Amino acid sequence: MNDNSNYSRHVPVSRRVRDISPSATKEMANLAAKTGGCVSLGQGVPSFATPDHIVAAVTEIMHSDPASGKYTLQSGMIQLRECIAGYLLQEKNISVNPENEICVTVGGMEALLTTIFTVIDPGDEIILPSPTYASYIEQVLLAGGIPKFVPLTRDWGLDLPAIRQAVNPKTKAVMLCNPGNPTGTVFSDDQTMELGRMAVDCNFVIITDEAYDYILYSNETLTSLLGLKTMREHIISVFSLSKKYALTGWRIGWVAADQRWMEQIMKVHDATTICAPTPSQFAALVALEGDQECVTHMRNALVRRRTLCCSRLDGLSEYFSYVPPKGAFYVMAKYLFSDSPSREVATRLLQEAKVITVPGGSFGPGGEGHLRLSFGGKSDEINEAFDRIERWLVRFG
Ligand SMILES: Cc1ncc(COP(=O)(O)O)c(C=O)c1O
Structure with a gap:
């Protein structure tokens, strides 16, 4: 019996699982971790920490209620x-x-x-x-x-x-x-x-x-x-x-x-x-x-970040067109500067400008040709990301 042949055989992964793809959002986050020094318009996680009153109450319950x-x-x-x-x-x-x-x-x-x-x-x-x-x-x-x-x-x-x-x-x-x-x-x-x-x-x-x-x-x-x-x-x-x-x-x-x-x-x-x-x-x-003040606070911040994101996109109207978001904290920005697939554009933007976005093609047909931008991050981060995109676009030609 040849031991080596046994080593080279694999139990196949199920077809169902083979047929699904890793999330592009997380792929971009992993690539960013390898690249280092990135700012994010990528993942849909707003910058806010869990409100103190929730953390305090749960901590107290964990101590007092077995x-x-x-x-x-x-x-x-x-x-x-x-x-x-x-x-x-x-x-x-x-x-x-x-x-x-x-x-x-x-x-x-x-x-x-x-x-x-x-x-x-x-x-x-x-x-x-x-x-x-x-x-x-x-x-x-x-x-x-x-x-x-x-x-x-x-x-x-x-x-x-x-x-x-x-x-x-x-x-x-x-x-x-x-x-x-x-x-x-x-x-x-x-x-x-x-x-x-x-x-x-x-x-x-x-x-x-x-x-x-x-x-x-x-x-x-x-x-x-x-x-x-x-x-x-x-x-x-x-x-x-x-x-x-x-x-x-x-x-x-x-x-x-x-x-x-x-x-x-x-x-x-x-x-x-x-x-x-x-x-x-x-x-x-x-x-x-509990008190809903924390929701009002986060909502107000997102309203301001939406305005910022839209005005920065308006400043780049030569390069992007978009439908202003009416809810959530995402914009699908259609790029006008390239015919390349969105995965390639997002990867270049990440590696060359160090800005994380999500390729629009990963959201199904109709998404190709776009980048999804999240404005859940802090205003400073949004501004920094757009500054970098602007500089990159000038170089992009
Ligand atoms: C549209 C939509 N549905 C569901 C979810 C999943 O949310 P949860 O964190 O509650 O699992 C998300 C998370 O980003 C989302 O964007």
Whole structure:
């Protein structure tokens, strides 16, 4: 027997996993770590630290309550679920039973994954209005589904006739990220309600992702489709506390849906995570019940950073065009100075100008030719990044 031949054989990685790609956002962050000295318009993490009152309260609970280091019920602590149900009713007119229609999850990410696994069988299609949040693509593939891209309109609106045309018997869901990452778009109630009626008529589900619901740059208020009785069974809604309360590292969010869905979602959640981290559940409770001044403070800072980012882009109108963001803290900047693929442009910008951005092509069709810029960082960092881009563009010629 030849030992060497055994060494050269590999157990293959599953096709499902082979078919998915590492996130471009993290790839750029890794490249930046190797390059050194970079400033970031890349990752979607606002600069804020977790508010002191949340850290202090959780620290105190961890010292005084031995249960705070143990598993909770799979769906989350009942006092947190009751608090979430009250919040959803008050803020969004969504009525859900805290006993069996809310599952507290490991961030919005786990809520999305468990939902997608619950909704589709291998071979089913999920419509992704595109450019789309890149992780939806990988999550759909991971669940054996087929991402069906439907381009957004030129100003990043929903193309409802095109979505209707894309619907077929294999269509199980449409992802609705509103406000949108990566475009900063906000879909109007007229558009989302029409999509909701389509979901009922054509019998698919809308998975709403409301991670950025707290940050709109107009006085618009958005209707949450889950709150509408006529379409309730067709809506599964995902929420995150990551950005709103500067809790990205705590990994806490939830999914809300009719009991019929939730019973099934709970099976996936239990099989993957058992429950969300208990200290983080306490953090969520403190965040939701506590003083909301921290949210106002962060929101105001993001309003100023948006103005700064837009004015710096306006100063580079020869090189970039963009649709001003109406929500979240991202701009998809279309570059006018190169025909190269966005991955190449972003990599050059990182290596030569030391500015991190995310290649637009990683967000699906319609994203190519763009760079996603995040203005979650501090104003100094945004200014420094644009100064470097300006100098690089002059050299670029
Ligand atoms: C649109 C969108 N949904 C979900 C998430 C995941 O958030 P979480 O940190 O709650 O898992 C993000 C994070 O950037 C996001 O941008």
